[in-house]
Amino acid sequence: MRRSSDWIRAASTGDIPPAVEVDLTRPSIARVYDYVLGGKDNFAVDRSAAQAVMTAVPEAPNIARDNRDFLRRGVSYLVAEAGITQIIDIGSGLPTVKNVHEIAHEANPSVRVVYADIDPVVLTHGRVLLADDGNATVITADVTQPDTVFGNPGLTGYIDLAEPFAVLIAGLLHHLNDAEDPPKVVAAIRDRLPSGSYLLITNFLDDGSRRASDLQHAFLTGGLGAGRFRTLKEQSVYFDGLDLVDPGFVPANEWRPDELTRTDSPVTSLYAGGIGRKR
Numbered sequence: 598m599r600r601s602s603d604w605i606r607a608a609s610t611g612d613i614p615p616a617v618e619v620d621l622t623r624p625s626i627a628r629v630y631d632y633v634l635g636g637k638d639n640f641a642v643d644r645s646a647a648q649a650v651m652t653a654v655p656e657a658p659n660i661a662r663d664n665r666d667f668l669r670r671g672v673s674y675l676v677a678e679a680g681i682t683q684i685i686d687i688g689s690g691l692p693t694v695k696n697v698h699e700i701a702h703e704a705n706p707s708v709r710v711v712y713a714d715i716d717p718v719v720l721t722h723g724r725v726l727l728a729d730d731g732n733a734t735v736i737t738a739d740v741t742q743p744d745t746v747f748g749n750p751g752l753t754g755y756i757d758l759a760e761p762f763a764v765l766i767a768g769l770l771h772h773l774n775d776a777e778d779p780p781k782v783v784a785a786i787r788d789r790l791p792s793g794s795y796l797l798i799t800n801f802l803d804d805g806s807r808r809a810s811d812l813q814h815a816f817l818t819g820g821l822g823a824g825r826f827r828t829l830k831e832q833s834v835y836f837d838g839l840d841l842v843d844p845g846f847v848p849a850n851e852w853r854p855d856e857l858t859r860t861d862s863p864v865t866s867l868y869a870g871g872i873g874r875k876r
């Protein structure tokens with residue numbers, strides 16, 4: 598049972614962000630991830646869940662950094678090479694360094710970006726970050742209910758769903774358990790993509806190692822209760838019917854690495870990423 602003292606009201610300034618209630622008794626994926634990336638928008642309960650993961654595998658924060666590095670390269674590819682001008686980032690997380698709209702706008706300032714996340718705290722922080730940006734916005738939505746994303750007026754005002762766009766689902770599907778049927782969730786999103794659209798996906802990767810099973814155990818039992826490590830084969834169905842962009846769905850650091858991409862991490866085989874294109 599929650600006590601009123603277990604809740605705080607997130608800071609709200611001006612007329613932009615609505616106040617949201619934050620449950621301090623449970624870790625949130627967005628805040629744990631923020632902590633692991635070195636952010637400040639987290640609480641003791643989040644740091645404790647993160648600690649359980651880092652106790653299992655001390656190098657675990659590198660996985661989050663590898664994910665952000667994949668996103669940097671992937672979004673640059675989508676905008677600079679594939680010519681994408683509309684992006685929907687589902688499970689976008691709290692603002693961090695090098696946010697998707699900032700990466701996209703380096704290549705093309707007119708790209709429209711919609712951030713969508715189930716955690717209302719993301720909406721609050723996102724609205725502050727994006728207050729002065731006419732080409733990016735944030736909505737609250739649930740990836741398992743595509744209408745909350747694609748039917749959201751906050752999105753349809755920004756994205757022309759009849760024209761090609763890119764959907765990013767980075768670091769989210771591994772937080773859905775098997776009963777939530779991630780392949781079905783992704784299939785419903787693929788169905789919404791018009792021809793010429795792209796789907797970018799990243800997730801924890803089960804490489805068969807002890808580290809993978811230890812990490813999965815820590816995620817499932819350390820407070821978050823979610824964090825599945827699935828094999829490349831289990832996850833390849835996410836791209837069914839799409840043409841994979843070279844080099845395919847692979848360990849994330851093997852996807853078009855550049856001079857900033859880490860090659861020496863012991864956890865580099867525990868994260869996968871890829872981009873598919875709808876014909």
Ligand SMILES: C[S@@+](CC[C@H](N)C(=O)[O-])C[C@H]1O[C@@H](n2cnc3c(N)ncnc32)[C@H](O)[C@@H]1O
Nearest residue numbers: 626627630688689690714715716739740767768
């Ligand atoms: C690990 S963070 C990833 C953030 C960012 N996409 C990245 O790759 O750096 C996962 C995010 O997914 C969000 N999330 C979890 N379940 C979700 C759902 N059913 N629908 C939408 N977002 C969800 C969490 O709130 C969290 O912000």
